[in-house]
Amino acid sequence: AKAEGGNRYAVADPDSDARAISRHHLTHHLPAALKGCEFFIEYQPLVRMGDGSLEGAEALVRWSHPRHGVLGPDRFIPLAEHTGLIVPLGQWVLKEAVRQACQWQVRGIGGTRPLKVNVNLSPRQLHHPDLVDDTVAVLEESGLDPSALCLEVTETAMVSADESELRPLRELAEYGVGIALDDFGTGYSNLANLRRLPASTLKLDRSFTQGLQRDPADPVDLKIVEGIVSLAHTLQLSVTVEGVETSVQAEQLRDLGCDSAQGWYYARPGPPERLPEAV
Ligand code: C2E
Ligand code: CA
Ligand code: CA
Ligand code: CA
Numbered sequence: 001a002k003a004e005g006g007n008r009y010a011v012a013d014p015d016s017d018a019r020a021i022s023r024h025h026l027t028h029h030l031p032a033a034l035k036g037c038e039f040f041i042e043y044q045p046l047v048r049m050g051d052g053s054l055e056g057a058e059a060l061v062r063w064s065h066p067r068h069g070v071l072g073p074d075r076f077i078p079l080a081e082h083t084g085l086i087v088p089l090g091q092w093v094l095k096e097a098v099r100q101a102c103q104w105q106v107r108g109i110g111g112t113r114p115l116k117v118n119v120n121l122s123p124r125q126l127h128h129p130d131l132v133d134d135t136v137a138v139l140e141e142s143g144l145d146p147s148a149l150c151l152e153v154t155e156t157a158m159v160s161a162d163e164s165e166l167r168p169l170r171e172l173a174e175y176g177v178g179i180a181l182d183d184f185g186t187g188y189s190n191l192a193n194l195r196r197l198p199a200s201t202l203k204l205d206r207s208f209t210q211g212l213q214r215d216p217a218d219p220v221d222l223k224i225v226e227g228i229v230s231l232a233h234t235l236q237l238s239v240t241v242e243g244v245e246t247s248v249q250a251e252q253l254r255d256l257g258c259d260s261a262q263g264w265y266y267a268r269p270g271p272p273e274r275l276p277e278a279v
Helices: 023-035 073-083 086-106 131-142 155-159 163-175 191-196 206-211 219-234 247-255 272-278
Strands: 039-048 054-065 069-071 116-120 149-154 178-184 201-204 238-241
Touching (some): 023 086, 039 116, 054 073, 054 086, 073 086, 086 131, 116 178, 131 163, 149 163, 163 178, 206 219
Parallel strands (some): 054 116, 178 201
16 A cells, blocks of 8 residues: 555555455455444545635545555445445445534534535445435434535436435435435436436536646537536536546636535545645
8 A cells, every 4th residue: 555645544556466355355354344343434625616615525435454454445345335235334434424524513614614524325225225214314313414414326326226216315305415416427317317316416527627637628628518517507406526636627627617626636535634624
């Protein structure tokens, strides 16, 4: 594992030996890892583009493996999805992230506007019959206002969801929880589709942000992002951009009307204590 940008925790280098750890081995150890509290969460700030203020943070899970160091979610989330362990793991992430958001609020971080916390939801959780009850229970036990929680579901998962799978999200949205369409632009939504989704936010995939890196940016890329932002705003969705790494990208995306942003330019994911000083 290598140290990244002064992060206290290091995320496993994808090219390191860690790659060689077999999927079988990791899958086998997931349940014990959950019982043994080997998972932890890093938080990455979400920043309002208008004034640069802190809007909230996305919870990103990591596995502190006793032998192989810190493993990133791409290494084990697919395995947890496959075995179904993602349901209790996702439940743990939700509970922990909500508890953290309460702490930030108690400490007054974020000023007068309460900080939000974003939690990723895998398709497998979306299909689980207890999703709504469990989520509401976590919020009620914590006392966190539902509007301070945003659940991120990938565009691909949401677009392929049928009405019965969208219903729990609709119920949560009615309860006040925000719903974000994650990795937007990588699936194939059309306008009619977007209208029927209970989303409040669209998270523009990092691939678009990368397209704006060149100076001057590719005019076609600019037009596409402009179109998505205007479509989103027409549908009353706010737009968050992912993967902002440079000031060039940040400025362009702000000029294109994006509402908030996330990326290494602002801060890398880090421990919760780091959030107040992140922006
Ligand atoms: P995601 O939801 O798209 O999360 C954003 C990913 O982009 C994170 O990777 C984050 O560290 C990375 N990132 C942030 N800013 C930048 C940047 O400026 N440049 C670049 N190149 N990357 C940036 P991470 O933490 O490795 O997470 C990967 C994926 O794992 C997430 O993608 C999400 O799909 C999944 N994941 C993470 N935590 C959870 C969880 O608790 N539950 C579920 N179901 N999935 C999770
Ligand atoms: Ca996400
Ligand atoms: Ca994303
Ligand atoms: Ca992604």
